[in-house]
Amino acid sequence: MTSASHSAGSSAVVDDKKNPAEKKDAVPPMNSIDKFLGAPAPDKKDDAKDEEKKAKKLSPTPAYVFCGLFAFLYVVGRILEQILIKREFTRAIGLAVVLGLS
Template identity: 55%
Template sequence: MNAGFLNWIWHVKGSLRLAPEQTSDDVFERLAPLFRETGTSHKRASDSLTFQKKDPAAQDKMAVFENGVLQVEKGPTGAMLHYHLTSRALLFCFLAPLLFLGFAQITNLLATFEKPATEEASKKKPDQNTALPQNPIDKALGAPVPEKPKKKSAAEGQEKKHSPKSAYVFAGIFAVLYLVGRILEPRLVGALFRRKLQDQPALPG
């Protein structure tokens, strides 16, 4: 399978139309504060900017993206800003449900293999759920007869011993996180770039 076909999992691409008067220098000057955050390094070419992040700060608005390329292109309909960003956080949230589902399947297999052995062992053991005989002294004093312990089935004990429930719960949590992030993050970063490009540059003074 072509690896490029799977890039959509953790790659975010987008484009923004630029104002007619905006040049590459103006675009990257307005976006520059985003790439001066702690842990961020960037390199500027004539019409492009590449960046990398290592241990970004929590307040970094682009902390979810490890690296990316922004490029200004001029076309017949005007200039456009194209960006291509990658996020290992999205990749992790995509793979985590698969991992936990694998754990759940392993747990189910273990329970299936151990169930016959447990049932066979329970047949050979004496019945431990019967009530103990009452002590003669307790009986003479009028103490109540000990109640018979509640019988537990082998299936109940096996279910408690090997339960895939936790694995399914974590798989669901990470699946939701991925879906939310995959829908929300492209919109957030697009809105962030758009807002920066529309901000009026600070006047020297």
């Protein structure tokens, strides 16, 4: 029994490998619930439409450029903030020492 079921299963696998184009173009059967609800059958894929969509697809390069610019500005801002605040505090402390406020 097991050898018969095993051989039947292996022949189905071999049939799928023979014609991958047919399997790709085949429309899968609809679910019984979809049929009951009156859903339309799925359309057959059109390779020309897929190629047109790929051709119209925008490139992510401009987004990466802007991301890089903003990251650079963020890092430069963080460094400048530390330098400028240190300079400001040094001036304030220096003026306080010179004027004798402490």
